[in-house]
Amino acid sequence: MNTTKNAIGDGAVLNLLCTPEGETWRLYARPTWMPVYLRRCFDQHYEAHSVMLDFEDLDRYMKKRGVQFEKRVNKFGDVELTARAEAALELAVWLSKAFASGFRQEGDGALVFGKTPGATR
Amino acid sequence: MKRSTSPPSGSAAPSTEALSALLGHTPYRVVGFLGAGGMGAVWSIEHGFLKKRFALKVLHPHLAAFADRMRVEAETMGRLNHPNVVRVVDFWILTDGRPCIVMDLLHGRTLWDELVERKRLPVSEAVGLASQVLSALVATHALGVVHRDLKPENVFLHEARGYGRVAKVLDFGIARVLPSAHAGAPTPADHRTITGTMVGSPRFMSPEAWGGAKLDARSDVYSVGVLLYVMLAGCGPLDAGHATPPPLSAFPDHGISAELDAAVVRSIQEDPDARYQTAAEFQVAILPWLRASSTAPTAKR
Numbered sequence: 001m002n003t004t005k006n007a008i009g010d011g012a013v014l015n016l017l018c019t020p021e022g023e024t025w026r027l028y029a030r031p032t033w034m035p036v037y038l039r040r041c042f043d044q045h046y047e048a049h050s051v052m053l054d055f056e057d058l059d060r061y062m063k064k065r066g067v068q069f070e071k072r073v074n075k076f077g078d079v080e081l082t083a084r085a086e087a088a089l090e091l092a093v094w095l096s097k098a099f100a101s102g103f104r105q106e107g108d109g110a111l112v113f114g115k116t117p118g119a120t121r
Numbered sequence: 122m123k124r125s126t127s128p129p130s131g132s133a134a135p136s137t138e139a140l141s142a143l144l145g146h147t148p149y150r151v152v153g154f155l156g157a158g159g160m161g162a163v164w165s166i167e168h169g170f171l172k173k174r175f176a177l178k179v180l181h182p183h184l185a186a187f188a189d190r191m192r193v194e195a196e197t198m199g200r201l202n203h204p205n206v207v208r209v210v211d212f213w214i215l216t217d218g219r220p221c222i223v224m225d226l227l228h229g230r231t232l233w234d235e236l237v238e239r240k241r242l243p244v245s246e247a248v249g250l251a252s253q254v255l256s257a258l259v260a261t262h263a264l265g266v267v268h269r270d271l272k273p274e275n276v277f278l279h280e281a282r283g284y285g286r287v288a289k290v291l292d293f294g295i296a297r298v299l300p301s302a303h304a305g306a307p308t309p310a311d312h313r314t315i316t317g318t319m320v321g322s323p324r325f326m327s328p329e330a331w332g333g334a335k336l337d338a339r340s341d342v343y344s345v346g347v348l349l350y351v352m353l354a355g356c357g358p359l360d361a362g363h364a365t366p367p368p369l370s371a372f373p374d375h376g377i378s379a380e381l382d383a384a385v386v387r388s389i390q391e392d393p394d395a396r397y398q399t400a401a402e403f404q405v406a407i408l409p410w411l412r413a414s415s416t417a418p419t420a421k422r
Contacts, residue, residue: 012362035362037323040331064237089360096324097233097274100159 014088016095018079024050025079038092041099051098055079058094065090135179140164143215149177149223160184160191160294165226175210179221187294191220194293196307197266198224205257207277207289227289229280232348233273241355244376248410250276251349253288255407258345258400261290262338265299265306269336271344272325273351295320297336324357328391339393342403346388346396349407353377358389381410 015030026049029042042048055071058081062069067087072080083091135143141151144166152165152174161184164177180191195212202208211223232250236242242250254276261268270292277289298307321330327343330336350358350366353375358366366389369375369382384406390396397403 033362035357035359036364037326037359041323061237065240089356089362093324093357093360096322100270100272100322 010085012085012088014081014083014091016081018051018053018081020077021049023052025053027051033088035089035092038096038099041096048099053098058091061094062087062090135162135182140179143217146216147213149175151177157181158292158294160187160292166223174226176224176226177221178224179215180219182217182219185218188218188220190294191222193296193298193307195220195222197261197264197293197296197298198222200264200305200307201257201260203257203260205253205288205290206260207291227277227279229278229286231274231291232276232278232288232352235278236273236351236355241375242352244353244381244410247349247352248381248407250278250288250352251345252404252407252411254290254345254348255400255404257288257290258338258341259404261293261296262341262400265301265303266293267297267299267336267338268293268341268344269295269297269330270321270325271341271348272322273348274322276348299337324360327393329393337393338399339396342388342397342400343390343393345400345403346385350385350389353381353385378410381407 012033013030014033017028018025019028020026027042027047029046029048031046034042059071062083067083067090069081069083069087069091072082074080081091137151137154144151148169148171149166150169152167155163155165155176157163161178161180164179165174166177167174178191180188192212195209198206198209199212207227208225209222210225212220214220241247254271258268258271268290271290275290275292277291278286279289281287321344325344325347327336327340330340347357350369353369354372354377355375361367366386369377369385370379384403387406388396388403397406
């Protein structure tokens with residue numbers, strides 16, 4: 001194995017729909033491949049909300065890591081992200097930064113993430 | 122850190138003018154905006170008399186409920202006075218009620234930025250950095266505090282003149298004072314973590330941290346184990362979706378010995394009792410791979 005290449009199978013696909021909610025995003029993940037630490041950030045419906053996402057930072061990160069992914073924006077401003085194999089692993093790593101210090105709500109098990117507008121790292 | 126004179130539009134950070142007004146009665150003047158994290162914004166400031174620059178961390182205005190956490194952060198870092206922990210030189214409450222911390226201004230970049238660019242590090246360099254982080258933790262734990270948020274973004278590779286690069290542990294914003302802490306420890310924060318709350322960074326959190334279990338020093342040992350794994354392998358132990366971490370021997374071209382592999386694997390055991398019980402124990406276990414380290418060993422400083 002060299003670094004992340006071949007650490008993950010070619011069949012791994014990470015697919016997310018990000019819908020804007022003010023300055024934050026609500027994420028819906030397709031229940032396919034996902035590392036366990038990321039799965040824990042989503043509720044039983046594969047949903048997480050109030051997540052700060054900086055898509056320009058994602059573009060820069062994926063470029064620096066040398067992987068390609070798909071980013072589609074629809075007319076409602078929703079952003080769909082799809083990454084396969086090594087790119088899926090890298091997307092999960094990048095997403096995990098956005099999920100830092102979440103606050104799990106009692107009851108529904110959903111996570112609310114306490115990132116603040118303007119956060120750069 | 123990226124430098125600019127003012128925070129981006131839409132940021133929770135105050136404008137340069139607003140912060141300058143808040144610092145009016147202090148010896149400091151604002152130099153520029155450095156960046157913002159989840160809890161606060163960081164500015165470059167200069168002491169008017171000493172002509173020396175520092176970093177100023179100011180709590181975001183909408184997080185007033187977390188003000189006491191920042192007090193614990195300042196107390197912890199202030200009492201540590203350790204070469205691998207960023208040094209706190211001042212703490213006060215701004216006239217608008219927000220706490221702020223003055224720290225040494227660091228030069229360099231975070232371990233996250235380093236890894237994004239280099240992907241992985243040579244064994245001696247990775248072990249050298251992990252050893253420095255563990256050294257900081259030995260002191261932190263001795264104070265009765267658990268950091269709880271060790272990750273590449275919170276390890277700054279400071280370019281110290283004449284000493285090469287020194288790892289500095291940052292951000293004690295969610296650090297927890299243990300009930301067993303001695304009298305010299307910081308007073309625990311008023312804000313209690315709600316049971317079931319996830320505090321930390323998912324990729325580096327110990328299994329016991331998920332769900333908000335009470336943590337001890339072994340949780341930080343786990344996080345440093347993941348950190349070292351990432352530095353050596355170029356990816357995290359659970360990044361590829363495995364239920365259990367693949368051994369580092371799965372990366373045969375990385376030059377990682379079976380003994381170092383065993384040390385890292387022991388540090389990231391799911392059961393805290395199966396891990397190294399202290400940061401010092403982990404540090405001693407990886408010492409043999411410190412030879413020819415390209416980073417500055419703590420002992421030299």
